Amino acid sequence: MLQPDTIQHSAHPVLSVTDLKTHFFTDAGVIKAVNGVTLSVNEGETLAIVGESGSGKSVTGLTVMRLLARTTAKVVGGSIHFHGRDNVSTDLLALSEKAMSRIRGHDIAMIFQDPMSSLNPVFTVGDQVGEPLRVHKGLNKREARLQAIELLRQVGISSPEKRVDAYPHELSGGMRQRVMIAVALACDPRLLIADEPTTALDVTIQAQIIDLLRKLQQERRMAMVFVTHDLKLVKQIADRVAVMYASQVVEEGPVDEVLANPRHPYTRALLDCIPSRRDGSGNRRSLQPIPGTMPNPLSPPAGCRFHARCSYALPACIVSEPELQATDGKHVTRCIRWQEIAP
Amino acid sequence: MMLAENSEVQPVDQRPLVSVTGLSKQFPVRGNSWGAPAQAVRAVEDVDLTVAPGEVLGVVGESGSGKSTVGRLLLRLVEPSAGKVIFDGQDLGDLGPDELRKFRRHMQMIFQDPFASLNARMTVGDALMEPLKLHRQQRGRAAEDEAVALLEKVGLSADHFKRYPRAFSGGQRQRIAIARALASSPRFIVADEPVSALDVSVQAEVLNLMQNLQQELGLALLFISHDLSVVEVITDRVMVLYLGRVMEVARTEELYDNPAHPYTAALLQAAPGYAGESRQILGGEIPSPIAPPSGCVFRTRCPFALAECAQTVPALREVRPGHYKACIRDDIAL
Structure with missing residues (x-):
């Protein structure tokens, strides 16, 4: 899955997740939220993980950050390799909590959907943007404040010298998300995980934030994992896309290729659900909902997890779980009939 | 009133079911003992609109545009500060509390969050029979049969009658909310972001359902949403709001193909699905509705x-037949 054209500075992906399994042990049973996910992201590249509620897309991101509560969530299989600036590959799952906290916020950073609940209401913006700099880089308070002002300027906050002393409640939703981005980028991380960062924002503000993220990512040649439910956004932000359904990646490949030429029935069905502009003749396009509902995470179906809702399903699909197969060098799909799924 | 004469926005030859003139709402903001003065949030300012029988009017705008307040004002769930709402010849402002309650059988509402809009302690059957008793005087067996018929109408079944809302997914709950809104046989429904909380595959189902029911029952619908692609699919006409004021109104195809107001053009370009070549991203943020800009509220x-x-x-004026905008400039290419 390595792409020679995107690898210029490093021979390794910044992040490679292999056969990851994150399970939640609840009173009702075991929820296999992430079950055999393999992904990688290169330097300067954006991978979008797209899926509906309960597909496991957010849990994948949180597992990489090791932010899940250890009392209920357990990683029962797989590995997460992070390739740092020092050219050393580290298995994040093998690190002690202390070692992980040195990486978190320094080499790998994360931003979330709701900036109000991610920011601490009793500290100023400057305190919070400066905190990773004091913790990881050992800057003193004055230095951290100066850097925070510079970071706020880079994320497009006007009069940062004033805003640095503002509290989160004094800012709008869009401004707060810019502050979160400044916090995340403070230590110049190699990898940014963005979990639905624009979902709570208005469209015009969403467009601003997407633009900002792309600009910052290109300037810093950061790797980015962008978790979203919105296939339309994927086209604007990502180079590659992984489509998740019921705890697994069902299709992955370059964005233009996957969206124009989907090779998994779920991806196709998802694209048909999107309300979009009328066709050329001015007729309204009718929406094609996906029949049935998401499988119960406590008892996922045998065989292909999508078979009960799939118009291509064969008896064989109920029997055994399909493997990810390559349709060409960069595009993979978990469907035995991919060749028949016409573009 | 900013409307020029004879610029009533409505399809030709059809008496509107709902007709609104000069509608405004200010929410008072109390001062405090640290010296903050009493102020007012100007949520809706001088809005005129009409909805024809069987028509779907979309209301789009960002947070703070006043779109939800317009919906609530239309049903008189909040009292207007100024302006009139006339429903089928009846001025809602003239109705007393009891009359208004009775009148509500004609106008219902569907909310965004189906987890909050259904009573968790009431079975689905009871929730559906309540409006049947209240508005249609149906009791006992007749009410039960009617409630089951409503469930079937929205794609659920008699098996669901005795269950509680917690047994249902978001999409199913929204179906129940739709059934409940239909129970009183209304002629007009305000749907406030009815599919925004749903996943795309479920959203498509609920949208199809709403569209089918609307056509089958000849319902007039005010469809409030921030999602331009959803609005395009379901509406006949669209009204664009910004800071409580109408920016543009036109038939749906016309608005999406030939937006005449700079704000509408910017909204269309900001939408993630936008396919055009030049994409201009609007800077800044929506100003405070406590102190909106003078003149055109969008000018900043x-x-x-x-x-x-x-x-x-700027007055709302007709730029093409049935297409109105509140912008003084005609010399700009959008």
Whole structure:
């Protein structure tokens, strides 16, 4: 899955997740939220993980950050390799909590959907943007404040010298998300995980934030994992896309290729659900909902997890779980009939 | 009233079911003991609109545009500060509390969050029979049969009658909310972001359902949403709001193909599905509705603003048949 054209500075992906399994042990049973996910992201590249509620897309991101509560969530299989600036590959799952906290916020950073609940209401913006700099880089308070002002300027906050002393409640939703981005980028991380960062924002503000993220990512040649439910956004932000359904990646490949030429029935069905502009003749396009509902995470179906809702399903699909197969060098799909799924 | 004469926005030859003139709402903001003065949030300012029988009017705008308040004002769930709402010849302002309650059988509402809008302690059957008793005087067996018929109408079944809302997914709950809104046989429904909380595959189902029911029952619908692609699919006409004021109104195809107001054009370009070539991203953010800008409220973010735009509030005027905009400039290419 390595792409020679995107690898210029490093021979390794910044992040490679292999056969990851994150399970939640609840009173009702075991929820296999992430079950055999393999992904990688290169330097300067954006991978979008797209899926509906309960597909496991957010849990994948949180597992990489090791932010899940250890009392209920357990990683029962797989590995997460992070390739740092020092050219050393580290298995994040093998690190002690202390070692992980040195990486978190320094080499790998994360931003979330709701900036109000991610920011601490009793500290100023400057305190919070400066905190990773004091913790990881050992800057003193004055230095951290100066850097925070510079970071706020880079994320497009006007009069940062004033805003640095503002509290989160004094800012709008869009401004707060810019502050979160400044916090995340403070230590110049190699990898940014963005979990639905624009979902709570208005469209015009969403467009601003997407633009900002792309600009910052290109300037810093950061790797980015962008978790979203919105296939339309994927086209604007990502180079590659992984489509998740019921705890697994069902299709992955370059964005233009996957969206124009989907090779998994779920991806196709998802694209048909999107309300979009009328066709050329001015007729309204009718929406094609996906029949049935998401499988119960406590008892996922045998065989292909999508078979009960799939118009291509064969008896064989109920029997055994399909493997990810390559349709060409960069595009993979978990469907035995991919060749028949016409573009 | 900023409307020029004879510029009533409505399809030709059809008496509107709902007709609104000069509608405004200010929410008072109390001062406090640290000296903050009493102020008012100007949520809706001088809105005129009509909805024809069987018509779907979309209301789009960002947070703070006043779109939800317009919906609530239309049903008189909040009292207007100024303006009139006339429903089928009846001025809602003339109705007393009891009359209004009875009148509500004609106008219902569907909310965004189906987890909050259904009573968790009431079975689905009871929730559906309540409006049947209240508005249609149906009791016992007849009410039960009617409630089951409503469930079937929205794609659920008699098996669901005795269950509680917690047994249902978001999409199913929204179906129940739709059934409940239909129980009183209304002629007009305000749907406030009815599919925004749903996943795309479920959203498509609920949208199809709403569209089918609307056509089958000849319902008039006010469809409030921030999602332009959803609005395009379901509406006949669209009204664009910004800071409580109407920016543009037109038939849906016309608005999406030929937006005449700079704000509408910017909204269309900001939408993630936008396929056009030049994409201009609007800077800045929506100003405070406590102190909206003078003149045109959009001027502070408008790439085409002139000095005059700060002087007077632009009137909503017809630029093409049935297409109205509140912008003084006709010399701009959008």
